[in-house]
Amino acid sequence: MIGGQGISLVGDNMLTIALTWSAVRLGGPGAVTLLMLCSTIPKALMLIFGGAVADLVGPRFMLLRTTSGRVALLAAGAVAVGLAESVPVLAVIAVVEGVLVGLGGPSFGTVLPKLAPGDDLVRANSLYSMVTRLAPIAGAPLGAWLIATGQLWMAMAVVAVTCSASFGCLFHVTRGMVRPAAPVRTGLLRRSLDGVRVLAVSRRLRWLFVAAFALDFCFGWPMLAALPLLADSRGWGVGAVGAVIAAFSAGALTSTGLGALFGHRLPLVVRLVVSGVVLAGGVLVMALTPTVFALAVTAYATGVASGFNGPAIVSLYQAAAPPDRMGAAMATLALAGIGTTPFSVALFGSLALAVGVQATWLVCGVLAFAGPVAAVLALRSPE
Numbered sequence: 001m002i003g004g005q006g007i008s009l010v011g012d013n014m015l016t017i018a019l020t021w022s023a024v025r026l027g028g029p030g031a032v033t034l035l036m037l038c039s040t041i042p043k044a045l046m047l048i049f050g051g052a053v054a055d056l057v058g059p060r061f062m063l064l065r066t067t068s069g070r071v072a073l074l075a076a077g078a079v080a081v082g083l084a085e086s087v088p089v090l091a092v093i094a095v096v097e098g099v100l101v102g103l104g105g106p107s108f109g110t111v112l113p114k115l116a117p118g119d120d121l122v123r124a125n126s127l128y129s130m131v132t133r134l135a136p137i138a139g140a141p142l143g144a145w146l147i148a149t150g151q152l153w154m155a156m157a158v159v160a161v162t163c164s165a166s167f168g169c170l171f172h173v174t175r176g177m178v179r180p181a182a183p184v185r186t187g188l189l190r191r192s193l194d195g196v197r198v199l200a201v202s203r204r205l206r207w208l209f210v211a212a213f214a215l216d217f218c219f220g221w222p223m224l225a226a227l228p229l230l231a232d233s234r235g236w237g238v239g240a241v242g243a244v245i246a247a248f249s250a251g252a253l254t255s256t257g258l259g260a261l262f263g264h265r266l267p268l269v270v271r272l273v274v275s276g277v278v279l280a281g282g283v284l285v286m287a288l289t290p291t292v293f294a295l296a297v298t299a300y301a302t303g304v305a306s307g308f309n310g311p312a313i314v315s316l317y318q319a320a321a322p323p324d325r326m327g328a329a330m331a332t333l334a335l336a337g338i339g340t341t342p343f344s345v346a347l348f349g350s351l352a353l354a355v356g357v358q359a360t361w362l363v364c365g366v367l368a369f370a371g372p373v374a375a376v377l378a379l380r381s382p383e
Contacts, residue, residue: 005108006131007169008067011162013139013245015074018147018155019090020228021238031087032225033349039094040341046102051110051331059107060174066104067167073097074160082153093156106331111174127256128311135249144242198321198329205320205329207378211371212313212336215276218368219283220341221348223248226357233357240292247296251303252310259311269379271312276372278305284365287358316378 023031054062077093115124146155199206223245231240259271282302289295314333321329352360 005128005166005169006135007162008166009131009135010139010142011159013135014143014146014155014162015159016224017139017143017238017242017245018152019094020224021144021147021241022085022152023087023090024228024232026085026090027087029225029229029349029353032228033345034087035090035094036224036345036349037342038091039098040345042095042098043102043105044335044342046099047105047331047334050103051106051328051334053103054107054110054331055325055328058177059111060170060177062104062107063111063170063174064167066100066107067163067170069100070097071160071163071167073100074156074163078153078156078160081156082151085152105334106328110326110330111177114177115173141239141242141246144238147238196332198325199332202320203381204378205317207374207381208313208317208320209333209336211272211276211374211378212333213340213371214374215279215309215368215371216337217340217344218280218364218371220344222283222286222361222364224341225345225349226352226361229352229357236292240295243292244296244299248299248303248306251300251305252307253303255304255307256311259308266308268312268316271308272316272375272379273372275305275309275312276375277369278302279309280365280368280371283368284362287361287365313375 019035020032023035027034050062073093073096080089080093143155146158199209227244228238228241231237255275259266279302282298282305286295286298286302289298317329317333318326348360348364351363
């Protein structure tokens, strides 16, 4: 299952680079912001319902339907972009893609605890995180190469193939996962709020949510929007974007690989708090680096910290969340990540128009330190 997701994520990162650079070329900063919002707002909204639906119909149903829908979308999108590449066409594709990813995302978080219960869950999350970090190392340079030497429709066609491979893996691994027993009839909106109710009764989950929110909120805009704009303004080209993202992912790959082998032996305070401090500091330093090489080195170190921090938050969250509301709980945690992106892009993008990209990036770095502070409070809270 993790292998299939890895193949799909390689394609996703290729598509992200290709779409973002196409937006820069077609419309500049405004087009980049529009495209990010078109993707992330539907994704965040659908996450609210995706976890509740997964609890009702089971993760297999959701994963197979949303993945097959993405294959169809990407194939149709390749044709549409080949005929008329424009910002409105890219925006429509981004909206539908965001809806499908948002609906299916929480289901994967409910499957891993079924496949790797108990102490194996930490290593399984580290392994999955390692795969997610490996994907940009392969996907970002390939996406940059495709858009530099070919056309956007070619990148979309390739991603449709990688998504099809993921569908095949999911179909095999989730066989035998039965649909949950019919629960007491409750409105979908009410069930979608179960994740919020879980936060209301668990202090540890609340602080873990804040830790994830702070780090993701302050990291999303620099990597998604500011990095391409900075590379373009300094004449570095799209290759610099791919190199920095690949360096970050390589650092995260290093730490998640170690976490998959020895993560359960490392002190939790190191994996959760110390890594958060390094991650926030890395965001701050990246804003000040003058060359592509220095930026890539800093991104690598930041990635190392991220590779320890992310799996630690997810594993603690899964362990503390009620099993019967795991889908809604994981959807809420996903909102702390994916759901923050539209607000991050809107807020910091607007600020960047007023004070500049580098100054806004520094603001992100300072605010990110709220993450490790919340992590300390989570560890001090009762389970």
